[in-house]
Amino acid sequence: MQAYPQGQQPVINQPAVTVQPAPQTVIQVTQVTGNPMMPRGPSRDWSTDMCGCCDDMTICLCTTFVPCHSCMLAADMDESCCVPMCIPSALIAMRAVVRSRHNITGNLMNDCACMTFCGPCTTCQLGRELKMIKNGRAMP
Template sequence: MTTVVVTEQPGARQMLIGSVQGHRDWDSGLFSCFSDCKSLLMTYFCLPCAICNISTRAGECMCMAWCVTGGLIALRARIRTLGGIQGSICNDCMAMSFCGMCGICQMQRELEAMGL
């Protein structure tokens, strides 16, 4: 008769995909709005269209930013997580509260750089 000793739970898996802190910076700076005139014009002239576009490209419902309190901050955090970008919820909150349109342009540029 053979005795089997289980040292690890069968089927156990690691859930953490990457570093909690991220491994890179944003592809472009917060105030690099003029480096991409398409996102700048879309954000300036049709802000709801730009936000819905970002939401769907990030894999969320297009109305999420409008229906969820703090939706833009959550959307920015999602993009950071998807891209492995360094930052914090506090930084996301500050960017969206004080430089919201620049933050929206930055998110559009980042999604473009990520191929989404």
């Protein structure tokens, strides 16, 4: 231990601490009216009726006899062809996606009921809708 002369104390220099105010974050809240998940603008009905299977016999026959028809529908939606094969109840999800993308009236419960109880007819309707959108005869 080092001895200091009488009346003197050791001087310890500490680094200076500067306190700066934190930057302010401003959060602006805006009110959203309606359902923010739905596209803006007026909704529309499906271009064809669900029971109009015979309106396009090619789609009707493909839905009935071609097992990979749902893969073709997925490709028309710009989705992977694997979607219908890998996702349970994929046609319900595909119908809901088309409905929401193209502002078609309905809801998820209606999509589930239609695909569960009238699957082939609803698949034909989905195929006709995608064909009409692709050909520019339905509102995209």
